[in-house]
Amino acid sequence: xxxxxxxxxxxxRCGCDGYFGYPITPQSEVLETLAAEKPWETTGMVVxxxxxxxxxxxxxxxxxxxxxxxxxxxxSPGVSLMQEGISYxxxxxxxxxxVNVSRGGPGLGTIQPSQADYFQTVKGGGHGDYxxxxxxxxxxxxxxxxxxxxxxxAFRYRNPAMILSDGAIGQMMEKVxxxxxxxxxxxxxxxxxxxxxxxxxxxxxxxxxxxxxxxxSEEMERVNLRLQAKYKVIQxxxxxxxxYMTDDAEYxxxxxxxxxxxxxxxxxxxxEQGIKVGLLRPITLWPFPSKRIAELGxxxxxxxxxxxxxGQMVEDIRLAVECKVPVKWYGRLGGIIPEPEEVVEExxxxxx
Amino acid sequence: xxxxxxxxxxNIVYRKPELLNDVPMHxxxxxxxxxxxxxxxxxxxxxxxxxxxxxxxxxxCAVFAYKYIDVDWQEAAHGRAPALASAVKRLWPDRLVxxxxxxxxxxxxxxxxxxxxxxxxxxITIIFINNAIYGMTGGQMAPTTxxxxxxxxxxxxxxxxxxxxxxxMADIAVGLQGTCYVTRQSVxxxxxxxxxxxxxRKAFEYSMQGKGSNLVEIVSTCxxxxxxxxxxxxxxxxxxxxxxxxxxxxxxxx
Amino acid sequence: xxxxxxxxxxxxxxxxxxGKILAYAGLMEDKEVTWMxxxxxxxxxxxxxxxxxxxxxxxxxxxxxxxxxxxVLNQPSLEKFEPKVKPGGxxxxxxxxxxxxxxxxxxxxxxxxxxxxxxxxxxxxVFNMMVLxxxxxxxxxxxxxxxxxxxxxxxxxxxxxxxPMNEEAIRKGMEIIEKQ
Numbered sequence: 001x002x003x004x005x006x007x008x009x010x011x012x013r014c015g016c017d018g019y020f021g022y023p024i025t026p027q028s029e030v031l032e033t034l035a036a037e038k039p040w041e042t043t044g045m046v047v048x049x050x051x052x053x054x055x056x057x058x059x060x061x062x063x064x065x066x067x068x069x070x071x072x073x074x075x076s077p078g079v080s081l082m083q084e085g086i087s088y089x090x091x092x093x094x095x096x097x098x099v100n101v102s103r104g105g106p107g108l109g110t111i112q113p114s115q116a117d118y119f120q121t122v123k124g125g126g127h128g129d130y131x132x133x134x135x136x137x138x139x140x141x142x143x144x145x146x147x148x149x150x151x152x153x154a155f156r157y158r159n160p161a162m163i164l165s166d167g168a169i170g171q172m173m174e175k176v177x178x179x180x181x182x183x184x185x186x187x188x189x190x191x192x193x194x195x196x197x198x199x200x201x202x203x204x205x206x207x208x209x210x211x212x213x214x215x216x217s218e219e220m221e222r223v224n225l226r227l228q229a230k231y232k233v234i235q236x237x238x239x240x241x242x243x244y245m246t247d248d249a250e251y252x253x254x255x256x257x258x259x260x261x262x263x264x265x266x267x268x269x270x271x272e273q274g275i276k277v278g279l280l281r282p283i284t285l286w287p288f289p290s291k292r293i294a295e296l297g298x299x300x301x302x303x304x305x306x307x308x309x310x311g312q313m314v315e316d317i318r319l320a321v322e323c324k325v326p327v328k329w330y331g332r333l334g335g336i337i338p339e340p341e342e343v344v345e346e347x348x349x350x351x352x
Numbered sequence: 353x354x355x356x357x358x359x360x361x362x363n364i365v366y367r368k369p370e371l372l373n374d375v376p377m378h379x380x381x382x383x384x385x386x387x388x389x390x391x392x393x394x395x396x397x398x399x400x401x402x403x404x405x406x407x408x409x410x411x412x413c414a415v416f417a418y419k420y421i422d423v424d425w426q427e428a429a430h431g432r433a434p435a436l437a438s439a440v441k442r443l444w445p446d447r448l449v450x451x452x453x454x455x456x457x458x459x460x461x462x463x464x465x466x467x468x469x470x471x472x473x474x475x476i477t478i479i480f481i482n483n484a485i486y487g488m489t490g491g492q493m494a495p496t497t498x499x500x501x502x503x504x505x506x507x508x509x510x511x512x513x514x515x516x517x518x519x520x521m522a523d524i525a526v527g528l529q530g531t532c533y534v535t536r537q538s539v540x541x542x543x544x545x546x547x548x549x550x551x552x553r554k555a556f557e558y559s560m561q562g563k564g565s566n567l568v569e570i571v572s573t574c575x576x577x578x579x580x581x582x583x584x585x586x587x588x589x590x591x592x593x594x595x596x597x598x599x600x601x602x603x604x605x606x
Numbered sequence: 607x608x609x610x611x612x613x614x615x616x617x618x619x620x621x622x623x624x625g626k627i628l629a630y631a632g633l634m635e636d637k638e639v640t641w642m643x644x645x646x647x648x649x650x651x652x653x654x655x656x657x658x659x660x661x662x663x664x665x666x667x668x669x670x671x672x673x674x675x676x677x678v679l680n681q682p683s684l685e686k687f688e689p690k691v692k693p694g695g696x697x698x699x700x701x702x703x704x705x706x707x708x709x710x711x712x713x714x715x716x717x718x719x720x721x722x723x724x725x726x727x728x729x730x731x732v733f734n735m736m737v738l739x740x741x742x743x744x745x746x747x748x749x750x751x752x753x754x755x756x757x758x759x760x761x762x763x764x765x766x767x768x769x770p771m772n773e774e775a776i777r778k779g780m781e782i783i784e785k786q
Contacts (some may be wrong), residue, residue, distance in 0.1 A: 050435070061428070061429070062428075066406060066440050209425045209426075258668070
């Protein structure tokens with residue numbers, strides 16, 4: 001099935017309570033699949049086509065504030081519209097899942113795949129000091145697997161989570177094993193897992209209030225320090241990455257999502273030509289695997305950041321290795337996906 | 353007679369609603385918000401919905417509504433309360449879900465969310481405080497500001513050539529198929545307050561009965577930004593607001 | 607074994623669905639498959655192409671610089687993908703849409719007049735299956751049985767009565783493909 005369809009099926013199977021979204025290419029199959037599957041008749045999952053991405057993300061805010069497992073999906077221009085809501089979600093510490101099947105920008109751009117939303121995703125996008133737990137799937141299987149993982153992380157840390165995919169992974173069809181079926185939480189389970197949620201004052205407990213507002217500066221600083229402390233824990237515990245042929249590598253490609261898939265082909269071609277190349281694929285873009293990249297940076301002669309954008313993640317790689325090893329970028333823009341041969345050429349240039 | 357002798361249960365003529373918190377309100381003296389808060393708090397308690405209410409507060413003067421009425425609250429981004437309420441009600445169909453919004457929040461930045469939530473027939477109630485001005489940010493023109501009315505952003509009076517016309521949200525809501533009950537009330541007199549309370553109760557009951565969406569507009573004063581005494585503001589409202597925003601039920605499909 | 611195939615033509619020729627059936631058939635044989643469309647904004651017309659990779663091992667890049675086999679159904683597709691066939695690889699083209707035939711000598715070129723045959727036999731609807739039959743004659747990437755299984759899986763129940771016609775088209779395609 002397609003990556004977008006995998007997201008929808010995985011959502012139904014992992015106990016998602018609600019999906020709120022607005023059609024945009026290349027991810028409309030998520031909403032379409034959900035509408036066709038009618039999960040409201042089986043699991044009771046709510047599916048609603050909203051009037052805009054602005055409404056979608058705020059529906060997610062409402063659902064998340066009431067402790068439900070809720071999600072939305074969109075593509076780059078739509079996710080730009082959602083940024084206000086994402087900042088509010090982060091400020092109010094609400095767990096939820098946002099899927100970005102990204103396309104080329106800026107502006108209306110193109111409907112072809114792109115990874116140019118890296119900065120928007122991991123460096124803010126909305127206002128204020130906040131972070132999004134960000135998972136970058138590189139296969140249709142991971143599109144399916146990361147839905148539940150994203151919800152687990154989101155609820156563990158009371159923080160919004162993002163799946164940052166792209167049009168290639170969203171539109172691509174591959175073999176996929178869907179996750180086992182997990183029922184939606186009961187009201188009791190929800191109240192136990194989310195004692196903070198606005199569910200109505202069950203048992204006449206004290207009211208729960210979800211807000212990101214703190215007008216007194218000292219209070220707002222305390223909120224921010226608490227967020228920063230949480231982010232630190234996430235950075236220590238939740239870094240995920242995949243390594244491929246790094247043991248003897250003299251050159252390292254760092255790439256995520258579909259660029260990482262291309263990299264594996266690049267590596268097989270380069271190795272046939274006698275260039276020992278390995279791959280580090282960040283699975284979490286935030287928290288970023290800086291530590292491991294720094295370690296590998298000490299062993300290799302050069303690093304290539306392969307991105308389907310104008311060079312964004314390359315900045316984080318340079319920060320990670322503290323400029324102790326040359327870090328180059330290669331990528332294509334406007335919705336063009338680099339072909340393996342042209343990347344091999346870039347690596348060859350690095351060996352000269 | 354001592355104070356203790358007077359304070360006997362049989363002598364009680366009025367008590368603070370149990371759901372109205374005992375904290376100082378930030379509203380200006382003479383503001384309509386306090387009265388509407390009281391009515392909402394009373395209706396929730398009287399309906400026995402305290403443990404089943406999820407309320408959504410706006411951005412605007414009522415942003416801190418969650419400090420005053422003792423139920424679960426979500427504080428929404430500016431204008432988005434109806435989107436939050438739509439999701440909450442669908443996810444929690446047996447809960448009482450309402451938003452509490454001002455004219456800037458509901459009729460300007462959140463017009464889209466308001467119209468679409470009402471049009472989808474979400475089983476929610478929207479309480480709409482229309483005082484024809486932005487209160488919290490300091491008296492700027494609102495979409496509901498009357499023609500000729502002076503605000504800090506139309507200091508020479510609102511004229512259609514420059515500012516367009518005042519927006520009648522309740523009249524728009526009437527034409528939407530999803531709405532069950534649309535009413536315009538005020539809280540400037542005891543009689544009006546009694547009527548407004550009945551309207552809020554009716555709207556809450558319709559939303560619990562799944563009859564569709566409900567809009568309760570309260571034509572209100574903002575004496576501070578209107579630069580008037582509370583008393584004079586009430587009079588001004590009667591003379592200027594009511595002719596343009598006439599009171600009464602506009603639609604009742606219950 | 608890995609087969610990296612590009613199928614390209616006009617939108618509406620059944621390019622994407624041909625790729626999809628092929629990928630599903632691979633799935634039926636428990637192979638690793640990737641189906642990667644170059645998608646455009648049009649619902650009809652325009653150009654369409656799809657990369658299908660069928661492999662015994664996990665598939666790395668779904669985006670390729672060169673292909674084992676290119677199936678081209680119109681002139682622009684031929685011009686775009688003829689240079690991208692690996693030396694020793696295969697190019698299959700439909701004579702109907704191609705005015706200037708391929709020129710490379712280091713690849714195996716096959717011609718299939720599927721459009722003309724389909725039109726003559728009133729089988730236009732299954733034109734793409736005829737082309738697929740041609741491919742399977744040259745490279746039995748998957749068995750016909752798996753293709754039929756894939757059709758049963760992907761076609762809605764109400765279209766299952768068309769499966770025999772699809773099978774006929776595949777077999778016809780195997781007959782009419784010719785080495786150039």
